[in-house]
Amino acid sequence: MTPLPSHRDIPAATVTRLPVYLRALHAVATRGVTRVSSEELAIDAGVRSTQLRKDLSHLGSHGVRGVGYDVGRLTAELTSALGLNRAWPVAIVGMGNLGRALAAYGGFATEGFHVVALLDRDHAIVGERIGELTVTAMSRLPGLVRELGIAIGVIATPAASAQLAADALVSAGVEAILTFAPVALTLPERVSTRSVDLATELHVLAFLAQHDRLAADVGSPG
Amino acid sequence: MTPLPSHRDIPAATVTRLPVYLRALHAVATRGVTRVSSEELAIDAGVRSTQLRKDLSHLGSHGVRGVGYDVGRLTAELTSALGLNRAWPVAIVGMGNLGRALAAYGGFATEGFHVVALLDRDHAIVGERIGELTVTAMSRLPGLVRELGIAIGVIATPAASAQLAADALVSAGVEAILTFAPVALTLPERVSTRSVDLATELHVLAFLAQHDRLAADVGSPG
DNA sequence: GGCACTTTGTGCATTCCTTCACAAACGCCT
DNA sequence: AGGCGTTTGTGAAGGAATGCACAAAGTGCC
Numbered sequence: 001m002t003p004l005p006s007h008r009d010i011p012a013a014t015v016t017r018l019p020v021y022l023r024a025l026h027a028v029a030t031r032g033v034t035r036v037s038s039e040e041l042a043i044d045a046g047v048r049s050t051q052l053r054k055d056l057s058h059l060g061s062h063g064v065r066g067v068g069y070d071v072g073r074l075t076a077e078l079t080s081a082l083g084l085n086r087a088w089p090v091a092i093v094g095m096g097n098l099g100r101a102l103a104a105y106g107g108f109a110t111e112g113f114h115v116v117a118l119l120d121r122d123h124a125i126v127g128e129r130i131g132e133l134t135v136t137a138m139s140r141l142p143g144l145v146r147e148l149g150i151a152i153g154v155i156a157t158p159a160a161s162a163q164l165a166a167d168a169l170v171s172a173g174v175e176a177i178l179t180f181a182p183v184a185l186t187l188p189e190r191v192s193t194r195s196v197d198l199a200t201e202l203h204v205l206a207f208l209a210q211h212d213r214l215a216a217d218v219g220s221p222g
Numbered sequence: 223m224t225p226l227p228s229h230r231d232i233p234a235a236t237v238t239r240l241p242v243y244l245r246a247l248h249a250v251a252t253r254g255v256t257r258v259s260s261e262e263l264a265i266d267a268g269v270r271s272t273q274l275r276k277d278l279s280h281l282g283s284h285g286v287r288g289v290g291y292d293v294g295r296l297t298a299e300l301t302s303a304l305g306l307n308r309a310w311p312v313a314i315v316g317m318g319n320l321g322r323a324l325a326a327y328g329g330f331a332t333e334g335f336h337v338v339a340l341l342d343r344d345h346a347i348v349g350e351r352i353g354e355l356t357v358t359a360m361s362r363l364p365g366l367v368r369e370l371g372i373a374i375g376v377i378a379t380p381a382a383s384a385q386l387a388a389d390a391l392v393s394a395g396v397e398a399i400l401t402f403a404p405v406a407l408t409l410p411e412r413v414s415t416r417s418v419d420l421a422t423e424l425h426v427l428a429f430l431a432q433h434d435r436l437a438a439d440v441g442s443p444g
Numbered sequence: 445g446g447c448a449c450t451t452t453g454t455g456c457a458t459t460c461c462t463t464c465a466c467a468a469a470c471g472c473c474t
Numbered sequence: 475a476g477g478c479g480t481t482t483g484t485g486a487a488g489g490a491a492t493g494c495a496c497a498a499a500g501t502g503c504c
Contacts, residue, residue: 013461019425023404037481046406049481050463057483065482066470082425083432090424101323105420113424151431152424175434176427178420182245184268192430194423198327198400201416202312202335202374203241203304205398208414209373210305212397235491259451271451272493279453287452288500 014055020045021052022078029071037068084111089150091117091174093165094157095125095135098180102156103130113152117144121161142172155179236277242267243274244300251293259290306333311372313339313396315387316379317347317357320402324378325352335374339366343383364394377401 024044028036038056042049056062056069062077063069079085090113092099099118102108108115118135120126128135136144144150153169155162155177162181169177176192179185182199246266250258260278264271278284278291284299285291301307312335314321321340324330330337340357342348348359358366366372375391377384377399384403391399398414401407404421 011461015429016422016426018429019419019422020406022425023421024406027405039481044406048463051461053481053483054462061483063482064470065468066472066480068481081429083428084425088424088428088431097323097326101319101327102420104319105323108420108424111421111425112428113421152427175431178423178427183249184242184246184266190434192427192434194427196418196420196423197241198324198330198418199245199332199335200238200241201400201418202310202330203244203306203333204238205374205400205414205416206305206310206334207237207240207303209310209398212412212414233491261451270493273491275451275453276492283453285452286500287498288450288502290451 010058014058017045017047017051017055018078018082020047021055022075022082022084025071025075025078029075034071035068036071036074038063041069086112088113088152089116089148090114090152090154091119091141091144091150091169092154092156093119093138093141093169094155094161095120095122095128095130096156096158099156100130102154102180103133116148117141117150121157121164138168141168145172145174151175153177155181155185157181159183232280236280239267239269239273239277240300240304242269243277244297244304244306247293247297247300251297256293257290258293258296260285263291308334310335310374311338311370312336312374312376313341313363313366313372313391314376314378315341315360315363315391316377316383317342317344317350317352318378318380321378322352324376325355338370339363339372341366343379343386360390363390367394367396373397375399377403379403381405 021041024041025036027044028041038049038053042052045052053063056074059077059081062074090108092102092115095103095118099120103115103118115133118130118133119138119141120135121138123137126135126137151174153174153176155165155169157165159181162179162183163185166177166179166185166187170187170191174191176194177185177187178194178196180196180198182197185193187193243263246263247258249266250263260271260275264274267274275285278296281299281303284296312330314324314337317325317340321342325337325340337355340352340355341360341363342357343360345359348357350357373396375396375398377387377391379387381403384401384405385407388399388401388407388409392409392413396413399407399409400416400418402418402420404419407415409415
């Protein structure tokens with residue numbers, strides 16, 4: 001009773017790797033290659049080939065035994081699985097340093113993600129022009145989400161305002177949130193969240209660097 | 223023969239949560255609280271209390287049964303475990319939009335991380351002043367790393383230059399790398415890496431949003 | 445001082461993820 | 475057409491992380 005291979009029940013760990021595979025495929029395609037083995041693609045993606053194959057198996061079989069994967073076909077398959085064959089209008093809340101940088105950052109524009117709304121709580125910033133957009137007040141968020149079909153919100157506010165921004169996005173009808181604020185957000189189950197936190201990443205690196213340094217003092221080289 | 227509780231053998235998943243606990247502790251301390259239970263702290267950190275306790279147990283016992291944790295003492299313990307009671311000079315490679323934003327971003331300055339060097343391969347940018355620093359040429363990297371004691375490098379270059387930047391950082395003697403470039407880096411074992419990738423995060427959210435949307439069409443609300 | 449209450453620290457079960465090992469399936473060469 | 479080499483897809487094993495349940499250890503009241 002499943003017309004499509006069914007995108008449900010794909011392990012979370014696999015989902016986070018699918019974008020990596022897609023990028024590896026683009027790199028391969030740029031080299032003019034039209035067929036690729038799981039081994040080659042895995043190297044580009046920085047994973048083991050068996051992991052790549054198992055991950056792809058969750059989307060259904062699209063390789064040919066003894067040959068490999070058709071680059072174009074697999075690209076289409078991943079693009080479809082990730083939902084990237086449609087436009088994803090994005091709203092950014094919080095127009096400080098980070099928000100401005102994100103609005104200007106080209107990385108968002110690739111593959112269907114278009115920043116279509118910039119918002120800030122501070123009325124001193126509202127009305128300011130940033131790139132091709134004008135900063136609007138938070139009160140206009142629900143209307144914008146409805147009119148422009150915004151499904152993804154980005155939180156670039158200070159930590160203290162993040163929960164407020166999240167609540168506003170959720171009640172406006174956004175389905176997924178990417179937050180840069182270093183706080184745990186309380187959200188309804190149905191809203192997906194991803195968190196990017198520079199300070200945390202640096203902390204982890206500090207731990208690892210110190211750790212390896214200690215290990216080097218104790219253990220023998222080699 | 224271990225004078226300290228030994229910071230080795232801490233699960234990777236735990237390490238990534240330690241910074242979150244530290245931040246939760248700061249939030250608690252700001253409220254003027256001096257003692258906190260694992261339950262309260264876990265809520266602030268967005269995890270289960272049992273997970274918090276198990277994570278902390280890897281650092282040794284620092285709570286008091288029946289009472290909870292001393293905020294100051296636990297903060298000190300985590301700070302020490304993460305290696306944050308010393309300065310961490312940081313170099314940023316790649317002074318495009320992202321690199322400039324990172325150089326200006328205050329989040330780096332907190333807790334010992336100081337951006338002390340900005341580098342770019344492009345000689346047209348070298349010499350330019352950004353904030354309090356001047357962009358220097360890649361050739362000066364080894365000297366800077368040695369003189370300033372730089373242990374952490376940040377890669378903010380385009381994907382195509384990322385491996386080059388990584389090689390330069392590694393041979394200059396950097397111990398850990400935070401990269402924003404969406405490519406798998408090939409690095410020696412001893413160098414720690416963390417990757418932050420905005421496009422990947424958006425892709426994952428697109429997948430989840432589409433997925434939930436499909437599920438909502440099929441399943442019943444409740 | 446002893447008892448009731450609270451909260452930590454942890455062995456154990458469970459679930460999730462990764463890796464291994466190998467059969468199934470394909471192209472190619474003769 | 476048949477056999478050989480290659481590569482996929484996957485069951486099963488192994489390992490890691492999470493959550494449960496409870497004993498151990500402390501405080502405070504009577």
